Amino acid sequence: MARADAVARPYAQALFELAREGGALDAWQALLDTAATAAADAQVLRLLDAPGSDSSRLAQMLLEVAGSEQSATGVAQSAQAKNFMRLLAENRRIAALPAIAQCFSDLKAEVENTVNVVLTAASEVDEAQQRQMSEALSRRFGRQVSLRFVLDEQLIGGARLQADDHVIDGSVRTRLEKLASTLVQ
Numbered sequence: 001m002a003r004a005d006a007v008a009r010p011y012a013q014a015l016f017e018l019a020r021e022g023g024a025l026d027a028w029q030a031l032l033d034t035a036a037t038a039a040a041d042a043q044v045l046r047l048l049d050a051p052g053s054d055s056s057r058l059a060q061m062l063l064e065v066a067g068s069e070q071s072a073t074g075v076a077q078s079a080q081a082k083n084f085m086r087l088l089a090e091n092r093r094i095a096a097l098p099a100i101a102q103c104f105s106d107l108k109a110e111v112e113n114t115v116n117v118v119l120t121a122a123s124e125v126d127e128a129q130q131r132q133m134s135e136a137l138s139r140r141f142g143r144q145v146s147l148r149f150v151l152d153e154q155l156i157g158g159a160r161l162q163a164d165d166h167v168i169d170g171s172v173r174t175r176l177e178k179l180a181s182t183l184v185q
Helices: 002-021 025-039 042-049 055-067 070-076 079-090 094-111 127-141 172-184
Strands: 114-121 144-151 159-163 166-169
Touching (some): 002 094, 025 070, 042 094, 055 070, 079 094, 094 114, 127 144
Parallel strands (some): 114 144
Antiparallel strands (some): 159 166
């Protein structure tokens, strides 16, 4: 992960400055998130590694996919977006798109005084509970909280919160794993 961050940070920083100057942080974030999701697809990764694959054509396809996102349409058609994707293709960094999107998101959150929190739970968490959790975390971090819910039935029960480097893991699965490792020792 440290290697991916080292590769991604300069791209994210440069793109962040460009987006900030243009007042288009949200549009660029939408473009990066969509392109990163597409780039992380197993078939796309196989294409990237395939001998003789045309990475510039793949970059163009990713840009078209990202441009289909409503909030990213204008940015995706810009010369900056085309140059950015071309640069990633030339430097064989398309696979770094998920890490670039994450670094960009972190920079954006820092400037906007927000913290991105991922709530992963084994069952649905209703809106009222999510709102309560956001308010409590906002008081704890002293920042506006952007909460994203992820359903993961493999947790068995409980929940896990991740905000930047902070992880609060109250999942049954983790407790069982700790119990098993204690019994094995």
